[in-house]
Amino acid sequence: MRALVQRVSRAEVRVDGAVRGRIEAGFVVLVGVSPADTVALAARLAAKVAALRLFEDSEGRMNLALADVGGAVLAISQFTLYADVRRGNRPSFSGAAPGDVAEPVYDAFCAGIEAAGLPCERGLFGAHMEVDLMNDGPVTVIVDSADLERPRDSKPVT
Numbered sequence: 647m648r649a650l651v652q653r654v655s656r657a658e659v660r661v662d663g664a665v666r667g668r669i670e671a672g673f674v675v676l677v678g679v680s681p682a683d684t685v686a687l688a689a690r691l692a693a694k695v696a697a698l699r700l701f702e703d704s705e706g707r708m709n710l711a712l713a714d715v716g717g718a719v720l721a722i723s724q725f726t727l728y729a730d731v732r733r734g735n736r737p738s739f740s741g742a743a744p745g746d747v748a749e750p751v752y753d754a755f756c757a758g759i760e761a762a763g764l765p766c767e768r769g770l771f772g773a774h775m776e777v778d779l780m781n782d783g784p785v786t787v788i789v790d791s792a793d794l795e796r797p798r799d800s801k802p803v804t
Contacts, residue, residue, distance in 0.1 A: 647691050647751065647791040648678040648727045653700050657720045657779035659769045666775070667767030672717035673700075674779050677755050678727025679748035680741055687791050688751045692758025694794065695719070700785050708785075718765035722777060723752045745772055 651673050658668040675695060679688075701710035701717070712719070725748065729737035743751070749771045759766040769775045 647680065647683040647687055647755075649691055649695055649755075649789040650676040650678075650724070650727060651695055651698065651700070651787045651789060652676075652779065653782045653785035654720075655780045655782045657777065659720060659722060659767070660776045660778070661770045661773045666770055667720050669718040669720045669765070669767050671701075671715060671782070672712060672719055673698075674720045674722065674777065675755075675759075676722050676724035676727060677752055678724050679743040679751045680728055681743045681747060683743060683748075683751050683791065685751060685754040688754035689758040689761070690794065691789060691791050692755045693762060694789055696759055696762035696764055698787065698789075700787065712764050713762070718767065719756075719759045720767045720769075720777075720779075721752070721756050721759065722769040722775060723748065723771045 654672060654674050656670050657674045659666050697711055699709050699711050701708065701715045703709040725739055725742035728741035729739055730741055731737050752771055756766045756768055
């Protein structure tokens with residue numbers, strides 16, 4: 647599972663010209679699901695995203711999380727995060743889960759954000775959407791579930 651997290655000062659998503667979701671300060675999260683992803687993994691990824699400290703404190707350091715700043719999430723399903731561009735010029739999306747697999751996982755991600763006590767606005771799964779956002783920073787972070795299992799690089803003890 648992949649989440650592309652963008653810190654924003656405002657954002658909204660429209661479907662067929664109608665606003666479907668809108669937030670002020672917070673994160674726009676583009677959520678990609680692979681065939682191997684599960685509801686349990688989505689909950690874990692949501693908890694990680696909810697806890698990210700990407701907002702500046704009074705000293706200008708990124709020490710504050712969404713809950714600290716009263717932020718919200720606008721979650722958008724995004725199968726193109728699994729694009730494979732290794733061959734040719736037209737991406738392959740075979741690494742993305744089909745809709746019937748991806749939608750419940752995407753829904754579980756959104757539920758996990760809400761379980762963390764944060765508002766979560768959503769796009770419409772599978773729809774053509776227009777996302778309007780004001781990047782703040784810009785600050786953009788990729789959270790890949792495969793990385794959650796890997797140990798952090800440690801510095802050698804001297």
